[in-house]
Amino acid sequence: MVEQFPDSGRAMGGNTPEFSVAEISGAIRRVLEGTFGRIRVRGEITEFKRYPSGHLYFSLKDEGGKLSSVVWRGTVSRLGLKPENGVEVIATGKISSYGERSSYQMVIDRLEYAGEGALLARIERLRLRLAQEGLFDAERKRPLPFLPRLIGVVTSAQGAVLHDIRTTIARRFPLPVLVWPVPVQGEGAAERIAQAITGFDAIGPKSGVPRPDVLIVARGGGSLEDLMAFNDEAVLQAVAACRIPVISAVGHETDTTLIDFVSDRRAPTPTAAAEMAVPVRAELEAGLAQRAARLRSGLERGLQLARARLERAAAGLPDLPAVVENARRRLDDRAYRLDLALPTRLSRLRERVQAASDRLPAPQMILALRRAELDRVGTASQQAMSSLLHRRAATLGRLRVPPAVLVAQLRASKSMLAGVAGQLDSLSPQAVLERGYVLVTDRAGRPLAQAAQARAAPEVIMTFADGTVAARPLDAPPGPQGQLDL
Numbered sequence: 001m002v003e004q005f006p007d008s009g010r011a012m013g014g015n016t017p018e019f020s021v022a023e024i025s026g027a028i029r030r031v032l033e034g035t036f037g038r039i040r041v042r043g044e045i046t047e048f049k050r051y052p053s054g055h056l057y058f059s060l061k062d063e064g065g066k067l068s069s070v071v072w073r074g075t076v077s078r079l080g081l082k083p084e085n086g087v088e089v090i091a092t093g094k095i096s097s098y099g100e101r102s103s104y105q106m107v108i109d110r111l112e113y114a115g116e117g118a119l120l121a122r123i124e125r126l127r128l129r130l131a132q133e134g135l136f137d138a139e140r141k142r143p144l145p146f147l148p149r150l151i152g153v154v155t156s157a158q159g160a161v162l163h164d165i166r167t168t169i170a171r172r173f174p175l176p177v178l179v180w181p182v183p184v185q186g187e188g189a190a191e192r193i194a195q196a197i198t199g200f201d202a203i204g205p206k207s208g209v210p211r212p213d214v215l216i217v218a219r220g221g222g223s224l225e226d227l228m229a230f231n232d233e234a235v236l237q238a239v240a241a242c243r244i245p246v247i248s249a250v251g252h253e254t255d256t257t258l259i260d261f262v263s264d265r266r267a268p269t270p271t272a273a274a275e276m277a278v279p280v281r282a283e284l285e286a287g288l289a290q291r292a293a294r295l296r297s298g299l300e301r302g303l304q305l306a307r308a309r310l311e312r313a314a315a316g317l318p319d320l321p322a323v324v325e326n327a328r329r330r331l332d333d334r335a336y337r338l339d340l341a342l343p344t345r346l347s348r349l350r351e352r353v354q355a356a357s358d359r360l361p362a363p364q365m366i367l368a369l370r371r372a373e374l375d376r377v378g379t380a381s382q383q384a385m386s387s388l389l390h391r392r393a394a395t396l397g398r399l400r401v402p403p404a405v406l407v408a409q410l411r412a413s414k415s416m417l418a419g420v421a422g423q424l425d426s427l428s429p430q431a432v433l434e435r436g437y438v439l440v441t442d443r444a445g446r447p448l449a450q451a452a453q454a455r456a457a458p459e460v461i462m463t464f465a466d467g468t469v470a471a472r473p474l475d476a477p478p479g480p481q482g483q484l485d486l
Contacts, residue, residue: 032104036094036095039092039094039106040092041106043061045058045084045088045089046059048085056070056071056083060089068103069093069105069106070106071108071109072107076187078109079111080186081111081112081113086122089114091108092112093108093109113228119224120224123258126258131261136261136262143245144277148175148214148277150176151169151178151212152212152216153165154197154200155181155270156181156184160220161219164269164270164271165271168274172275172281173279178209178212185219185222186229190234190235194234200215201243213244213245216246216273216274217248218249220251220270221252227255230258231258231259245264245265247264247277248265249267252268253269357446373424441461441463457473460472
């Protein structure tokens with residue numbers, strides 16, 4: 001096609017036409033847009049920039065050249081994927097020119113990944129980088145709760161995935177399910193999925209919405225390009241930061257996405273994810289019944305063993321009532337024998353005391369004997385002295401001893417006699433009485449050494465140094481007048 005330029009007036013310098021800049025720019029724009037129309041271009045995204053106006057600017061390049069490209073703000077939401085540097089894509093749009101800068105560019109309204117090879121290369125680069133950051137480490141994965149109270153599900157509101165999850169949970173263990181519906185493919189799907197995961201994790205006690213105990217992120221099968229939202233870094237970072245255990249169930253069993261590496265558990269299908277989330281109620285009840293039966297059996301065996309040990313121990317013990325009865329009988333016998341032995345013992349002790357008392361001489365007898373002995377000693381002393389004096393007188397008569405010598409000898413003998421008499425007086429009971437002591441006896445002359453004996457006697461005799469006094473104890477029956485009451 002040949003563009004016909006308008007006649008711009010007279011030619012200058014021969015037949016060469018003259019054009020304005022605007023005319024040339026407009027003509028070129030019309031040629032480009034009319035010649036190419038709507039086209040598809042394959043290339044790698046470079047020099048990507050997002051301006052505050054919302055427009056996207058980047059270049060498509062290959063080994064032979066570079067093509068400037070633009071995505072207007074109103075087309076971004078329908079673009080199909082998120083442009084990034086280094087991603088090989090197939091861009092759909094039209095060629096246009098920008099006259100103010102004498103440049104041309106491709107106005108793009110759709111982007112697609114350039115085959116699975118490019119997608120896999122991009123996924124592999126992201127996988128290696130996240131692996132180095134530790135997002136795939138087994139240490140950071142959280143265990144699933146044994147029996148959750150609420151299950152959160154992030155998936156599309158339409159389709160069989162949500163129905164399969166609800167049906168499986170209702171069949172295994174009916175529990176409430178909280179669904180956050182999101183698109184699972186296309187432009188903006190990754191952002192919506194990441195927002196849903198972050199939103200579930202942000203539920204608190206004051207939010208008025210119950211917080212799930214486990215999350216299931218699921219979608220059905222599809223091509224690699226359909227599953228790219230689950231290979232998006234925003235989704236992966238949201239799963240890694242989520243404090244709720246996450247089960248990924250994306251695609252069929254043979255499909256693998258990066259969310260499977262980041263999540264706490266991977267399920268091959270959405271149905272398998274629901275089976276991981278909840279146990280089978282019937283199996284739990286059967287297990288509990290079995291454990292209860294085993295527990296009852298164990299308790300019965302334990303009780304039987306304990307009862308047998310108790311019976312063996314009881315058989316080895318003596319007959320306690322018989323032991324107590326024998327002890328009671330021995331106690332009664334000892335008490336009876338004690339009742340008999342105490343009076344007998346007291347009687348024997350009293351007899352011994354009486355016998356000892358009977359063998360003791362009376363104080364008057366002792367005094368009489370002492371006086372008799374003293375008289376005998378005095379008489380013997382006088383006789384000896386007389387005999388000695390006679391012998392001395394005879395001797396002096398023969399020897400003519402001087403009278404002074406005889407007087408001295410007499411004085412010495414008298415002093416010795418006085419010393420012996422003093423010793424006798426100190427041993428005499430009369431000397432004890434003269435020091436203020438009193439001898440108490442009964443009428444028979446038996447000494448009373450204890451107050452109880454004196455109270456038991458009807459009358460006592462108190463012997464002083466200068467005489468005796470008869471007295472009646474206060475506890476004794478009245479006696480003759482003139483006696484002293486103690």
